[in-house]
Amino acid sequence: MSDRAGDTATEAFIAHRNLLFTVAYEMLGSAADAEDALQETWLRWADVDHDTVRDQRAYLVRITTRQALSRLRTLRRRKESYVGPWLPEPLLTAPDVAEDAELADSVSMAMLLVMETLTPTERAVFVLREVFELEYDEIAEAVDKNLAAVRQIAHRARAHVAARRPRGMVSPAENRGALEAFQRAIETGDLQRLLDILAPDVVLLGDGGGVVRAALEPVVGADTVAHVLGRIAPAASLHPAQVNGHPALILRLDGEIDTVMAVRFDDGLITGLYAVRNPEKLSHMARETALRR
Structure with missing residues (x-):
């Protein structure tokens, strides 16, 4: 050539x-x-x-x-x-x-x-x-x-x-407001505030890939999901981000990314939480966030 x-x-x-x-x-x-x-x-x-x-x-x-x-x-x-x-x-x-x-x-x-x-x-x-x-x-x-x-x-x-796609779309401004409320509820450990923002049939999926701890089955229901989320606050610092075009929280332990939790909102309530913990899947995100700091 x-x-x-x-x-x-x-x-x-x-x-x-x-x-x-x-x-x-x-x-x-x-x-x-x-x-x-x-x-x-x-x-x-x-x-x-x-x-x-x-x-x-x-x-x-x-x-x-x-x-x-x-x-x-x-x-x-x-x-x-x-x-x-x-x-x-x-x-x-x-x-x-x-x-x-x-x-x-x-x-x-x-x-x-x-x-x-x-x-x-x-x-x-x-x-x-x-x-x-x-x-x-x-x-x-x-x-x-x-x-x-x-x-x-x-x-x-x-x-x-x-037949399977997500339901209605929410505006970016609504998403930002809902994410802020979600973050505050986790950081303060306010169980009732969490229950107020979680849909009754909310589903939490955790991906640890067998490398780090994560639920091996979907966690379903507002009460169960709220109790799981309630254990996050004491250990991790939470940082809002745009992940896959939607609001998310990046959870850091000792400055390192531990979990990326993407959030799905429908009609003002959280219906889906996608918590990626597999370190192999977080390496690209770690490089990207380091470059944008």
Whole structure:
């Protein structure tokens, strides 16, 4: 590759990198695996004869999708032996992501868990069509299927997600206010205040991956969840953050991230709590928060 061709390839990759990362992350639910998929994408992109590429964005999305699909199939086998609930790797997101309701919804913990119930190909088609609005012919090339099959897969995936997707959206301002109230209730150990903000059927999922302590089954019900949360205050410092496009609390012990707890609100009440404790899933978050300090 000539220097000029190399510069052009690098510029194109950098220009589309955020898009490619989001595609890979939404397919994989892991920032580390998404980064690996992008590294493979770059290696393949660098070897391409760029004079033959008509649409750089579409070509890069196609490479990334294929890399993510390959990794997704491996990850699914790994998850079969995972200890306790599996949660996506938390991703620190900028405030402007929360303002984009559709993007925030697509990267939320709740939605990523819904997408876990799709097959790898269904997930790829859903992400490319519903989130990034690619044309069916572009998606067909990316997943190596014919156009009719892709349309059918898209319809099936859309119906599957619609039946399971989170309920109504809450504005960023409402989310911030509710998160502040939630944080105060935990910090003060005010059990009644916690019960006031938790939905009766709230579900707490904890992901320790068998490495650190976490409930091996979902914790269900306001009373039970409130008592679990009540044990947090004495030990940890709580810091509000935007994680996966939604409000979250980062719990630190001795300055180190111990838990990232994403929060799902519906109609002003907390209906879902997603507590990621597996250290392998917190390393990317630790680097990101260190860079933003």
